[in-house]
Amino acid sequence: MKRLIIAFTAFCCFATIICAQKLTRWVNPFIGTGAVESGLSGNNYPGATVPFGMIQLSPDTREAPDWAQASGYDYNDSVIYGFSHTRLSGTGASDFIDILMFPTISDKKQSDFTHQQEQARPGYYQVLLENEKINAELTASTRVGVHRYTYPRQSEAGIWLDLDHSANKGSWNRRVIQAQIRQVSPTVVEGYRIITGWAKLRKIYFHIEFSKPVLSSELYDGDRMYKDTPVMNGTNVKGLFGFDMKQDAELVCKVALSPVSIENARLNMSAEVPGWDFDDVAATAESSWEKELEKITVEGTDWQKEIFYTALYHTMVQPNTMSDVNGEYMAADYTTRRVAGDEVHYSTFSLWDTFRGAHPLYTLMHAGRTADFVKSMMRQYDYYGYLPIWQLWGQDNYCMIGNHSIPVIVDAVLKGIAGVDEEKAYEAVRNSSVVSHLNSPFEVWEKYGYMPENIQTQSVSITLEQAFDDWCVAQLAKKLGKEADYKHFMKRSAFYRNLFNAETGFFRPKNDKGEWIEPFDPYKYGANGGYPFTEGNAWQYFWYVPQNVPDLITLTGGDKAFTAKLDTFFTVTHQSGELNDNASGFVGQYAHGNEPSHHVAYLYAYAGEAWKTQKYVAHIMNNLYNTTSSGYAGNDDCGEMSAWYIFGALGFYPVNPASGEYVIGTPMLQEAVMHLPGGKTFTVKAPRKKENEIYIRSIKLNGKKYTKPYITHQDIMNGGTLEFAMSAVPRK
Numbered sequence: 001m002k003r004l005i006i007a008f009t010a011f012c013c014f015a016t017i018i019c020a021q022k023l024t025r026w027v028n029p030f031i032g033t034g035a036v037e038s039g040l041s042g043n044n045y046p047g048a049t050v051p052f053g054m055i056q057l058s059p060d061t062r063e064a065p066d067w068a069q070a071s072g073y074d075y076n077d078s079v080i081y082g083f084s085h086t087r088l089s090g091t092g093a094s095d096f097i098d099i100l101m102f103p104t105i106s107d108k109k110q111s112d113f114t115h116q117q118e119q120a121r122p123g124y125y126q127v128l129l130e131n132e133k134i135n136a137e138l139t140a141s142t143r144v145g146v147h148r149y150t151y152p153r154q155s156e157a158g159i160w161l162d163l164d165h166s167a168n169k170g171s172w173n174r175r176v177i178q179a180q181i182r183q184v185s186p187t188v189v190e191g192y193r194i195i196t197g198w199a200k201l202r203k204i205y206f207h208i209e210f211s212k213p214v215l216s217s218e219l220y221d222g223d224r225m226y227k228d229t230p231v232m233n234g235t236n237v238k239g240l241f242g243f244d245m246k247q248d249a250e251l252v253c254k255v256a257l258s259p260v261s262i263e264n265a266r267l268n269m270s271a272e273v274p275g276w277d278f279d280d281v282a283a284t285a286e287s288s289w290e291k292e293l294e295k296i297t298v299e300g301t302d303w304q305k306e307i308f309y310t311a312l313y314h315t316m317v318q319p320n321t322m323s324d325v326n327g328e329y330m331a332a333d334y335t336t337r338r339v340a341g342d343e344v345h346y347s348t349f350s351l352w353d354t355f356r357g358a359h360p361l362y363t364l365m366h367a368g369r370t371a372d373f374v375k376s377m378m379r380q381y382d383y384y385g386y387l388p389i390w391q392l393w394g395q396d397n398y399c400m401i402g403n404h405s406i407p408v409i410v411d412a413v414l415k416g417i418a419g420v421d422e423e424k425a426y427e428a429v430r431n432s433s434v435v436s437h438l439n440s441p442f443e444v445w446e447k448y449g450y451m452p453e454n455i456q457t458q459s460v461s462i463t464l465e466q467a468f469d470d471w472c473v474a475q476l477a478k479k480l481g482k483e484a485d486y487k488h489f490m491k492r493s494a495f496y497r498n499l500f501n502a503e504t505g506f507f508r509p510k511n512d513k514g515e516w517i518e519p520f521d522p523y524k525y526g527a528n529g530g531y532p533f534t535e536g537n538a539w540q541y542f543w544y545v546p547q548n549v550p551d552l553i554t555l556t557g558g559d560k561a562f563t564a565k566l567d568t569f570f571t572v573t574h575q576s577g578e579l580n581d582n583a584s585g586f587v588g589q590y591a592h593g594n595e596p597s598h599h600v601a602y603l604y605a606y607a608g609e610a611w612k613t614q615k616y617v618a619h620i621m622n623n624l625y626n627t628t629s630s631g632y633a634g635n636d637d638c639g640e641m642s643a644w645y646i647f648g649a650l651g652f653y654p655v656n657p658a659s660g661e662y663v664i665g666t667p668m669l670q671e672a673v674m675h676l677p678g679g680k681t682f683t684v685k686a687p688r689k690k691e692n693e694i695y696i697r698s699i700k701l702n703g704k705k706y707t708k709p710y711i712t713h714q715d716i717m718n719g720g721t722l723e724f725a726m727s728a729v730p731r732k
Contacts (some may be wrong), residue, residue: 003064004716020464022286022290023293023294023297023309024121024122024286024290024293024309025121025290025310026302026305026306026309026310027121027122027289027306027309027310027313027594028306028310028627029044029045029046029047029120029121029122029125029310029313029380029631030046030075030095030120030629031044031306031307031310031626031628031629031631032044032090032310032314032629032630032632032636033045033046033073033074033075033273033629033663034074034075034076034077034629034633035068035074035076035629035630036628036630039077041070041629041630041631041632041721042090042314042630042631042634042635042636042641043070043089043091043092043635043636044061044071044074044089044090044119044314044317044632044636045058045071045073045087045089046058046073046120046125047059047073047083047087047120047125047138048123048124048125048138048139048140048143048145048282048285048286049123049140049317050123050140050142050285050286050289051288051289051292051317052142052317052319052320052321052323052369053140053141053142053143053315053321053573054086054142054143054257054320054322055085055140055141055142055143055144055145055257055319056085056086056087056089056096056140056317057083057084057085057125057139057140057145057146057147057255057599058071058072058073058083058087058125059073059080059082059083059113059125060071060072060073060080060081060082060083060084060097060100060165061073061074061077061078061079061080061081062074062081063081063110064078064165064166064167064169064170065087065094065097065167065168065447066094066167066168066170066727067092067093067094067140067171069094070087070088070090070091070092070093070094070557070635071087071088071089071090071091071094071168071479071638071707072084072087072094072097072167075096075115075629076629078112078113078114079110079111079112079113079169080102080110080111080112080113080129080164081100081102081109081110081125081149081165082100082101082102082109082110082160082165082259083100083101083102083136083138084096084099084101084165085095085098085099085145085206085257086098086099086204086253086257086366086526087637088318088348088392088636088638089314089317089318089636089638090264090314090635090636090637090639090640090641090642091635091637091638092404092581092582092634092635092637093171093198093586094167094168094171094198094476095167095170095172095174095197095198095199095392096167096392096393097165097166097167098166098193098195098204099157099161099163099193099204099206099255099257100160100161100162100163100165101147101159101160101161101162101253101255102159102162103129103134103136103147103149103151103157103158103159103251103423104132104134104157104158104159104160104240105132105134105151105152105154105156105157105158106132106158107158107240108131108573109160110131111129111130111131111132111134112129112130112131113127113128113129114128114130115132117130121286122285122286122289122290122313123139123140123282123284123285123288123289124137124139124282124285124286125137125139125140125288126138130422132151132152133152133408134149134150134151134152134157135149135150136148136149137149137150137222137278137282139278139281139282139285140281140285141272141273141281141284141285141694143256143257143258143265143268143269143270143272143321143324143325144254144255144256144257144268144269144272144273144277145254145255145256145257146252146253146254146255146281146282147252147253147255148250148251148252148253148278149250149251149252150249150251151245151249151250152249153245153249154245154246155244155245156243156244156245157242157243157245157251158240158241158242158243158244159210159240159241159243159251160238160239160240161181161189161191161208161238161239161240161241162238163176163179163181163191163237163238164176164179164235164236164237164238164581166195166197166285166645167197167198170453170558171197171364172196172197172198173196173197173411174195174196174198175195175196175235176193176194176195176235176236177194177195177196177201177235178192178193178194178233178234178235178249178512179191179192179193179194179232179234179235179237180231180232180233180237181219181232181237181238181239181243181627182230182231182232183214183217183230183231183296186208186213186214187209187210187211187212187213187214188207188209188215189208189210189239189241190205190206190207190208190265190266191205191206191237191262192204192206192262198392198397199392199393199395199397200395200397201334201395202259202393202395203259203260203330204258204259205257205258205259205260205261205262205264205265206255206256206257206258206265207255207256207258207262207265207266207268207269208253208254208255208256208264209253209269210241210252210253211241211250211251211252211253211276212243212244212251212252213243213244213246214241214242214243215243215244215459216228216240216241216242216243217229217240217241217242218239218240218292218328219231219237219238219239220232220236220237220238220239220240221233221234221236221237222234222236226562227490228242229722232241232270236549240252241548249411251274252276252278254269254273254276256268256269256272256273258324259322259324259329259330259393259394260324260328260329260330260336261328261336261364262321262506264324264325264326264328265324267324267325267326267346267584268324268325272325272522273327280313285501289313289316292312292316292365293309293312293313294645294675295365295674295675296365296578296650296672296673296674296675297672297673297675298649298669298670298671298672298673299669299670299671299672300649300668300669300670303627304649304668304669306479306627307625307626307631307645308645308646308649308669308707310627310631310642310684311641311642311643311645311646312642312646313642314636314639314641314642315358315361315639315642315643315646315701316364316639317638317639318348318350318375318638318639319346319347319348319349319373319638320346320347320348320732321344321345321346322327322345322346322348322376322393322394323338323339323344323345325344326338326344327340327343329394330393330394331347331379331382331383331394332351332379332380332383332384332394332395332396333383333384333385337379338374343372343375344369344372345372345376345394346369346372346373346376346520346698346705347376347377347391347392347393347394348391348392348393348638348639349373349376349377349388349390349391349392349405350390350638350640350672351388351389351390351391351400351402351404351408352389352390352400352401352402352404352595353637353640354408354636354637354638354639354640354643355404355405355407355408355641355657356598356599356640356643356644356657357598357640357644357647357652357653357654357657358638358639358640358642358643359373359407359408359411359657360411360647360649360654360657360662361643361646363411363412363415363713364415364674364676364713364716364717365415365420365674367677368418368419370412370417371412371417371418371420372413372419373408374408374409374412374417374425375420377391377405377408377409377428378409378424378425378428380394380396381427381431381432384396385431385435385437386431386432386435386437387403387405387406387409387428387429388405389402389403389404389405389438389439390616393708394488394573396527398402398437398438398439399528400528400534401439401458401461401465401534402462402465402466402468402469403432403433403440403469404465404469405428405429405432405464405471406429406432406433406461406472406473407468407472407657409425409428409429410425410429410472410473410475410476411426411472411657411658411660412657413476413479414475414476414658414660415660415713422476422479422480423480424653425476426477426480426482429472429473429474429476430477430485431515433469433470433473433489435610439456439458439462440462440466441455441456444456445466445492445495446492446597448497448498448512449495449498449508450463450498450499451463451466452511452512452531453509453510453511453517453532454511454512454517455512457529457530457531457532457584458526458528458529458531458532458533458534459499459510459532459534460499460507460509460532460538460541461507461526461532461533461534461536461541461544461553461596462510463496463498463499463507464496464499464507464541464544464545465544466492466495467493467494467495467545467547468493468544468545468546468547470489470490470492470493470495471489471490471493471547471548471658472547472658473485473489473491474486474488474489474490475658477489483489493547493548494548494551496545497551497555498510500555500654501520502555503517504520506520506522506538506539506542507538507541507542508520508532508538509532517532518536518584521538521576522538522539522542523537523538523539523574523575523576523589524537524538524576524577525537525576525578525579525580525583526580527580527581534596535580535582535583535594535596536580536583536591536594536596536597537576537589539569539589540589540590540591540596540597540600541596542565542569543569543597543599543600543603544596546599546655546656546657546659547656549603549606549655549656550606553606553607555708559607559608560607561704562603562606562607563604563607563609563612564602565609566600566604566607566612568588568613569589569590569600570587570589570590570601570616571585571586571588572588572589572624573588573589580594582594582633582634582635584633585620585624585633585634587616587619587620590616591634591644592624592633592634592641592644592654593632593633593634593635593642594634594635595637596657598640598644599653599655601613601616601617601620601665602617602653602655602663603655604616605663605664605665605709606663606709609731609732610664610709611696613663613664613665613666614665614666614694614695614696614730615694615695615730617648617653617665617666618666618668618694620631620648621645621648621649621668622668625645633645647662647665648665648668649665649667649669649672650667650669650672650674650684651664651665651666651669651684651686651722651724652664652665652670652710652711653665660712660714661710661711661712661713662710662712662713663709663710663714664696664699664708664709664710664711665698666694666695667684667686667724668686668694669684669686670685670686670687670688671683671684671685671686671687672684674716676716676719677717680717680718680719681719682715682716682717682718682719682721682722683720683721684710684721684722684723684724684727685721685722685723685724686723686724686725687726690728692728693726693727693728694726694728695726695727695729695730695731696725696726696727696731697725697726697727697729697731698724698725699722699723699724699725700721700722700723701715701720701721701722701723702720702721703721706722
């Protein structure tokens, strides 16, 4: 017996050590879930999901989530209305919020909760619903959400199933077109919901299994209740299912979703969660996260590791799987199609945001998935006529500007991502650059060489961003030997010059007569229409020529004038009128809370003052990220804010996200090891004795002195070591 006790004690100690070594322990899903006064938070959620999963099972703390609580959860709230199975992560607009469930011992539809009785880790969420003392636990596989509810001991308990609950029906003309709840056996409920919203038409089919038989049911069509009826159809459908809890206080519910059919939802459940072991599903979910997080191992302070691994986690919450286990998915033309072999169809492409940092990060960490991302985008071209702008649940909502599937696809091809048909990719990016669509009137683009504001609003931002997209098309044309196209799109890539006003030193709007539009105020903000600048001002958009920074320097008047203008940008705090809602995280005019500014701190490196890049990048990482619910300076935008931190902490960033080059900033970690395909590793070392050693004295790549202001994608993929000697004193 003594030996047995010793052995058991040793096993427990070993298990504790193994657990302590897991990288998932550094992930804090509550980071970015709730803003402080006069700021943004990230709009993230704490619930259960797996990497790139279809299911995002999380509490809704608003009855009708909207812009400020787009993910459905706000850390500042104290009431939970239930647990829905889909949502967006970090976006400025809300959608999804599908298939809400809520446990009760009466007929209550909400409960108070406290953070003292709440916890979350990758793949798992738990909260005590205070009003009725019900413990709720959530976990997930790719296409199945699993609930475990522990009720107080009593004879009966219930679960609400609400198909009317959604994001705010006052936004995006959102409404439920049709829904159905059908009880098909004592333990199985199925149905669907068809809803409009930010995505114009979504179909969500579900298959639910309970670990206990349903004792009674109340189905509702609006306010009218039907007792123990097997099916209910309507536009405001809910159900309350009762269970006998005399023998066991625990009830497990499994919910499989499909965008295609109820039959596919059944298949998804039988393939992914055939059994009833909640803890096993949660352990598998956590293991899936551990596998992905292990692709980058780092050494730094606990504070840095918590921010880093939470950011890495947030980059993998989306894009989302949108095909079922049998490969079927709903295409952009609303037909059911099937992917080939072991391919996966994805959606949730917040491309105006993620083309900048998240997708370049995916090419380093997720080459196989990158191929599937690209092919998923190209399928929209096949059935819709052009590539996605902002796609969710397989549908394009045309939010934002530019055509930023193009740099994602071109970057993948130029980096040699396996599995992408180069000629088909070129066909898609070229035609998406000549076939006019919303915010992209290419006949106007070709005629004027810019977007006139009186014809196309957001004209300056569109001109700058479309010029970059055209440069990307040109690079792929060059690779494939299409010389005429290369010349044509390179010419278009310089159209930004046509809006540069030498007198004011800014890019400014013109009308179709070539006249400058007055008055002009470089500090005035625009929104998403009705103004020349998109979610920013002329100061923030001045720097968006990533395809030709040397030419931007020339337009500014040379290196000294360029860095002087950058100095002003990072220090002047003047404001004109109201700020855009997405403007936050300020360093002068720099607004880290929104994407147009994200590359700007790295531009000093192009003009011989890399130490200022190091200064501002370090400032942003140390002051605009933290480990609280307001840990991001703005919306995380499907992982883009997080991707910026990952690159920043590693010490480089893709200023031009389709160039295969990463501009060197300042590494914030003592060491980081990227685990690459084929067993290779790329190690970044930046040993420092003091936290204020943010400046670079010298760099070595694979033991040799390195003086370039950037490293290449191939440098990283070849494996090796990038070593920095750090100092508290800038090298001017």
